[in-house]
Amino acid sequence: MSDFAGAHEVFVSEEGLTVTKKLNVAMIGLGFGAEFIPIYQEHPQAQVAAICRRNEADLNQVGDRFGIQKRYTRYEDVLADPEIDFVHINSPIPDHAWMSLRALDAGKHVMCTVPMATTIDECRQIVEKVQQTGLKYMMAETVVYSREFLFIKELYDRGELGKIQHLAASHPQDMDGWPAYWEAMIPMHYATHVVSPCLGLMNSRAEYVSCFGSGTVRDDIARKSGNRFAVETCHIKIQDSDVTAHIWRFLYDVARQYRESFDVYGTRKSFEWTLVENEPHVIHTAKLPEPEIPSKIEVPDYAHRLPEPIRKFTQSIQDAEHLSFIQGGGHGGSHPHLVHEFVSALVENRDPWPNAVQSANWTCVGICAHESALKGGEIVRLPEFTLQ
Numbered sequence: 001m002s003d004f005a006g007a008h009e010v011f012v013s014e015e016g017l018t019v020t021k022k023l024n025v026a027m028i029g030l031g032f033g034a035e036f037i038p039i040y041q042e043h044p045q046a047q048v049a050a051i052c053r054r055n056e057a058d059l060n061q062v063g064d065r066f067g068i069q070k071r072y073t074r075y076e077d078v079l080a081d082p083e084i085d086f087v088h089i090n091s092p093i094p095d096h097a098w099m100s101l102r103a104l105d106a107g108k109h110v111m112c113t114v115p116m117a118t119t120i121d122e123c124r125q126i127v128e129k130v131q132q133t134g135l136k137y138m139m140a141e142t143v144v145y146s147r148e149f150l151f152i153k154e155l156y157d158r159g160e161l162g163k164i165q166h167l168a169a170s171h172p173q174d175m176d177g178w179p180a181y182w183e184a185m186i187p188m189h190y191a192t193h194v195v196s197p198c199l200g201l202m203n204s205r206a207e208y209v210s211c212f213g214s215g216t217v218r219d220d221i222a223r224k225s226g227n228r229f230a231v232e233t234c235h236i237k238i239q240d241s242d243v244t245a246h247i248w249r250f251l252y253d254v255a256r257q258y259r260e261s262f263d264v265y266g267t268r269k270s271f272e273w274t275l276v277e278n279e280p281h282v283i284h285t286a287k288l289p290e291p292e293i294p295s296k297i298e299v300p301d302y303a304h305r306l307p308e309p310i311r312k313f314t315q316s317i318q319d320a321e322h323l324s325f326i327q328g329g330g331h332g333g334s335h336p337h338l339v340h341e342f343v344s345a346l347v348e349n350r351d352p353w354p355n356a357v358q359s360a361n362w363t364c365v366g367i368c369a370h371e372s373a374l375k376g377g378e379i380v381r382l383p384e385f386t387l388q
């Protein structure tokens with residue numbers, strides 16, 4: 001006897017007990033993607049049924065390390081496997097869109113690392129396919145599940161910040177030494193780490209943007225990417241709101257430590273990100289005597305919101321291997337929150353956060369921003385399908 005609760009099968013056993021079938025995820029891409037395997041393995045409602053990467057020796061190494069038997073070198077074989085409920089895609093950026101579309105065509109739910117795609121048309125196709133199929137799509141944006149974001153959101157929801165007056169985010173990133181496909185990337189085409197906290201905090205959409213390019217990258221990077229700007233700096237007009245956000249990005253040829261910062265300016269309190277990694281962030285409180293306005297704070301962890309077996313993964317930075325843990329501080333303990341959000345959405349048959357339309361809006365901000373920069377800062381409107 002079986003019944004469906006969303007995508008999650010619930011059985012009543014012969015003894016009359018309610019037994020839920022664990023959701024089967026296939027992990028696609030095992031660089032950064034491998035970081036998520038132990039989290040799924042310990043999540044009470046999910047299991048890693050298969051892994052996929054093109055290099056067989058590397059595939060076997062990961063399979064042996066985590067004790068996973070089903071190993072695929074061909075993505076199409078994953079999609080043909082009826083046991084797989086959803087794919088978690090961590091392939092290189094140019095592969096996100098086509099892999100997401102094929103998975104949806106094969107009837108699989110999709111969790112995909114950032115960005116959703118690199119063109120507006122691909123974002124539109126994914127949104128339409130999700131709407132047609134009723135399958136779930138979530139862009140696995142780490143920033144909006146970081147402990148800093150969860151802390152700021154809690155302050156905002158409690159009214160402690162007052163009215164939001166301005167938002168700012170930066171993502172300086174020196175990509176020399178990373179996989180070569182980064183050399184072909186445009187800074188604003190990987191902007192979701194700065195867009196998402198601004199739009200996520202107020203749970204609103206970007207309506208239009210204006211972006212300027214600044215400085216120049218060296219000739220070989222400019223040739224490979226088709227982009228000359230070293231820095232791209234953009235203002236976002238937030239829909240149905242008087243608030244604007246300012247974001248900036250670079251990938252090459254600017255001297256600065258890695259940073260994914262988010263500053264929030266409210267009427268009562270403001271949050272400012274530390275200038276140097278691992279130093280305390282600052283809260284400014286209005287109307288105090290001047291020296292007392294800033295106070296350095298320790299941001300709490302939000303592991304208590306997770307099922308007990310995966311709580312430890314908000315702090316597992318020291319065991320991690322991927323370079324993004326060194327440049328990026330372990331993404332604020334976000335990985336188990338991402339896993340739990342998508343698994344919960346499937347179990348509860350609800351949209352994940354961010355859903356496909358929100359993911360498209362967050363991704364298209366960067367695409368529209370680069371278009372604006374090429375036109376000298378002209379205002380570019382977000383496509384209608386991202387504003388629904």
Ligand SMILES: NC(=O)c1ccc[n+]([C@@H]2O[C@H](COP(=O)([O-])OP(=O)(O)OC[C@H]3O[C@@H](n4cnc5c(N)ncnc54)[C@H](O)[C@@H]3O)[C@@H](O)[C@H]2O)c1
Binds near residue numbers: 053113
């Ligand atoms: N904070 C974040 O959100 C964050 C941090 C790091 C990386 N990422 C994203 O994760 C993705 C992967 O990054 P990475 O550094 O691990 O890259 P990588 O190039 O080291 O690894 C990519 C993986 O994808 C696999 N792959 C590529 N094409 C495939 C195919 N056709 N079929 C099956 N597997 C395929 C490769 O074998 C490899 O395992 C990137 O898109 C990156 O943007 C996000």
